[in-house]
Amino acid sequence: MxxxxxxxxxxxxxxxxxxxxxxAGAGAGSGSAGLGGRLPSRVLELVFSYLELSELRSCALVCKHWYRCLHGDENSEVWRSLCARSLAEEALRTDILCNLPSYKAKVRAFQxxxxxxxxxxxxxxxxxxxxxxxxxxxxxxxxxxxxxxxxxxxxxxxxxxxxxxxxxxxxxxxxxxxxxxxxxxxxxxxxxxxxxxxxxxxxxxxxxxxxxxxxxxxxxxxxxxxxxxxxxxxxxxxxxxxx
CATH class of the missing domain: 2.60.120.920 (SPRY domain)
Structure with a gap:
């Protein structure tokens, strides 16, 4: 089954x-997190794409900018990379997850x-x-x-x-x-x-x-x-x- x-x-x-x-829900603080809070979203995505899920949860709590970067696009490079690392190729290739519309949803299902x-x-x-x-x-x-x-x-x-x-x-x-x-x-x-x-x-x-x-x-x-x-x-x- x-x-x-x-x-x-x-x-x-x-x-x-x-x-x-x-x-995994996360609240966001109101601070700017210094320089990190001013980094372009594309740069943050590149950095976040190397992190594991537990680390991403912590990052989402740093500031609103980071939270929006992580959760604004469920098909971003961050979730695509995590999906490829976490899920077996068979799960992605077959119809097990075919009704899930995003990489983030597939990671959630695996969890x-x-x-x-x-x-x-x-x-x-x-x-x-x-x-x-x-x-x-x-x-x-x-x-x-x-x-x-x-x-x-x-x-x-x-x-x-x-x-x-x-x-x-x-x-x-x-x-x-x-x-x-x-x-x-x-x-x-x-x-x-x-x-x-x-x-x-x-x-x-x-x-x-x-x-x-x-x-x-x-x-x-x-x-x-x-x-x-x-x-x-x-x-x-x-x-x-x-x-």
Missing amino acids: AAPGSGAGAASGGAGCSGGGAG HAFSTNDCSRNVYIKKNGFTLHRNPIAQSTDGARTKIGFSEGRHAWEVWWEGPLGTVAVIGIATKRAPMQCQGYVALLGSDDQSWGWNLVDNNLLHNGEVNGSFPQCNNAPKYQVRNCFQLWAFVQSHLNLF
Whole structure:
């Protein structure tokens, strides 16, 4: 499955399977930052194009001129260079990010994709940086969280399976304390009070080990088709998830 994410921690997007957010906001100070505040935008772009994302965030706080230089054009050389350094060529060449209009949006999506360090031992993230692959381990349910969690704000992810769903296929939200692996074929997300999930196989909405309804609420709900795209929205302060 692949999951570009965006949005702006506590809760993180996740996915679990078995048998088969732009978080970087920055304020700008009112100072001129001395000589740096008077440098032409083109010169600043050239300098910024060698910096990493964490350094760019710090630069955006220096003065309004630097902030505008960084965030005024999402397809500037700064974001093109960072995109080329951060993302795998495969991710840029295929259609994974085709609906994202700018280099900055692509970098943001990568920052909010699945984490290689926060997933079941039975899954791995492919070289493109976005696609989660589950090894065919019998009697195991496995999941992964995204790289960045949130304690506030509104955030969205898109998730799609590249093949059949398998026995259980759940997308949803989980805190850091929610398990990402368990024995047997169960709906891992939504199995405790630390996660909320939507099982795409039977359309059940899950939390704390209980079914809290179904979605969509209609007779003869449409069946999953390969590469159907699902959107997951999290409104953190409102304690609301939308699919």
